[in-house]
Amino acid sequence: MDGQDAATGAQESEYDVVVVGSGAGALTGAFVAAAGGRSVVVLEATDRLGGTSAYSGAACWLPGTQVQERAGIGDSTEAARTYLRALIGEGTAAHQDAFVEHAPALVEFLERDPAIAFEWRPFPDYFAAPGRMDAGRAINPLDLPAAELGDLAALVRPPVDRDRAGRDHARSAPLSQGRALIGRLLLAYVRAGGEIRTGARVTDLLTDDGRVVGVVAMTADGPVEVRARHGVLLAAGGFERNTAMRAAHGVPGAAEWSMAPAEAAAGEPIGAAVALGAATDLLDQAWFCPGILHPDGSAAFTLGFRGGLIVDGHGHRYADESLPYDRMGRQMAAAADRVPSWLIFDSRTGGDLPAISLPPLPADAHLAAGTWVCAGTLEDLARQIGVPAGALTATVDRFNGFAATGVDEDFARGDDPYDRFFAAGDGPNPCLVPVDTAPYYAARLVLSDLGTKGGLRTDAHARVLRADGDAIPGLYAAGNTSASMAGPVYPGPGVPIGTAMVFSSLAVRDMTGAP
Incomplete structure (x- = not known):
């Protein structure tokens, strides 16, 4: 539904689910919603999709799945749970349990779509602790021929070297690593009927009687209001490129040394949620x-x-x-x-x-x-x-x-x-x-860093919480927009991407009532 708000003059539209951000977590949540028959829009602040996920090696720490089973490496949900508990402790036990228990189902769901395929590649877990996989348990997307993605390939952020130099990617080259992950999720999402809007920087959240019912985004044509019937998922990265926020929260390093795209990860979605009373945690931390x-x-x-x-x-x-x-x-x-x-x-x-x-x-x-x-x-x-x-x-x-x-x-x-x-x-x-x-x-x-890891406090369903522990109705967060389940620890390759994918999926399932 499209229209214009009479009070503000902002263009208005409405979807079942609004997803803010376009990294691996955001696109996973968006695809889950679209595949379930919901109307969905992805709002990306920049002109390209994928954020830091597109720059990454695309290791996805998603333990105990059919991908590890195919590889015969002996991974399991319980081994991963043991490993996380040993490293992180009981403070985020509910999140850890939700993560390891949903990861196999999520990967099985994703691989049902012909656009999405993973394989196991060796890369050791990072700590000598019970449950560790010395050869690693992370999974990676297969390379994606550019022809399969077609015109959508132009939307995927170029490799980091070309992007920083202001050069486009080679349109005919296969998409690999992080670009393959973004490309595969994007292809599945668009085929499922999902919409994309680039150049839409979310600055505020819309509420009705205490419930989040949409967002305000700044675009080249002015502000737009995008309303959400079921909920808003904030999965737009952290605030690693915001010098003032880094200084305010004592994050070591510097904005110009971060690996995030220069025009991204300014932290506006976090600020918008805080303005509604959302609680935060780990704001001095980064990967x-x-x-x-x-x-x-x-x-x-x-x-x-x-x-x-x-x-x-x-x-x-x-x-x-x-x-x-x-x-x-x-x-x-x-x-x-x-x-x-x-x-x-x-x-x-x-x-x-x-x-x-x-x-x-x-x-x-x-x-x-x-x-x-x-x-x-x-x-x-x-x-x-x-x-x-x-x-x-x-x-x-x-x-x-x-x-x-x-x-x-x-x-x-x-x-x-x-x-x-x-x-x-x-x-x-x-x-x-x-x-x-x-x-x-x-x-x-x-x-340097791969992004900040402090942000909005959430529960195990990725619902954003107030300081008193109550959830803000209609508002969800995942990835670096949320405070990481891992605390100050980085357990293994692909934990940032894997947790973003799982909690984005859990968020959409909770907001839509999907199983």
């Missing part, structure tokens, strides 16, 4: 990661260190460099002299970074800009990056001794299956590669 600083001031998500060592501003190591990225990011955030840090490596890689960095940038560009430096000796390298030469040389000497024996006596690098997943060395410990071949390099590392 952290080391980031290689780029010359333009942005950062590149960096993981999978297969060489080198990381030192602080005093030239000292302070952690196992092969830790999972959120755990390494939290080590960085623990002391002021660790941001920036420096990745010290030598020329055995030909000057290439001994790690995965997304988006990548050639070494020559970094060296020309000074975000990396190169020197013939460690003493000169130390001088160029401003750390004590004696401390840096002593640190490297000690590290090289560990590489010779295969035992990291300081931080146990190489003892964990995750450490060894990316390892490429040929010594007694493949995670410990000596740094002894001139010239030497130092790459500046800052504290």
Whole structure:
């Protein structure tokens, strides 16, 4: 239904379900609603769909499903429940139970649609705890031929390197990783009759007698009111790109270092819900990661260190460099002299970074800009990056001794299956590669993130709660718009996406009364 509000002059329309955001969680909820015969609209603030989900590797931590069963890896709902309880505790027990119990049914439902297909790929869980899968339990979407998506492919956000450079994606190339996940969900959703509106930034929520009945969105043509007969799902990411909100809540890092698209994740939906009395939690938290600083001031998500060592501003190591990225990011955030840090490596890689960095940038560009430096000796390298030469040389000497024996006596690098997943060395410990071949390099590392993880408090049905614990009728939240079930912990690859998908599905089922 379309019309115009006589009081405000805003254009008006009405659907059964309104979904704010277009990442993996938002599109999952939208598809669940559309497949159930509901009228649905997805409102996306930017001109492209997918948000940070489109940039991602698209690991989905959805345990105990038919995908893991097909792979024969021995995963189960109970093992995942045990793992989450061991890491997170009882504080979010109801959310954890809802998550692990609904994940198998959600994946079975999604794979009924011919547009959606997953496979298991090895990637270890991040902690040594009961219920862990050393080989990993995350599932990934299959690549999607662009021809199958047709004209809809133009709506999917380009890969992060092309997007940041202002270049479009190659229209004929298959969609892979995060873009494949968004493309598959989008295709299923549109085929089910769902609608998309880009350039619709939600700023306010509409209420009637205490119930949320729609949203106000700013568009190029002015404000629009979009009403919802059953409910509104806020799944639009966090506030990682909002400098003021980060500062107000003490989130470490910086907006310009976040991996979220620059024009997204400003936090308006969270603010709109708070204005109605919604409670919040975990507002100082994020999904952290080391980031290689780029010359333009942005950062590149960096993981999978297969060489080198990381030192602080005093030239000292302070952690196992092969830790999972959120755990390494939290080590960085623990002391002021660790941001920036420096990745010290030598020329055995030909000057290439001994790690995965997304988006990548050639070494020559970094060296020309000074975000990396190169020197013939460690003493000169130390001088160029401003750390004590004696401390840096002593640190490297000690590290090289560990590489010779295969035992990291300081931080146990190489003892964990995750450490060894990316390892490429040929010594007694493949995670410990000596740094002894001139010239030497130092790459500046800052504290990046994959998004904030604090937001609206919800119950296990994804209903948004007030401070007294009562639900706000008609209002739901999932993904980084909500406070994460995981608290300050990042249990395994794809937990942000997997939880967003499950709780978006649960939200829609609750608001529509679907089984």
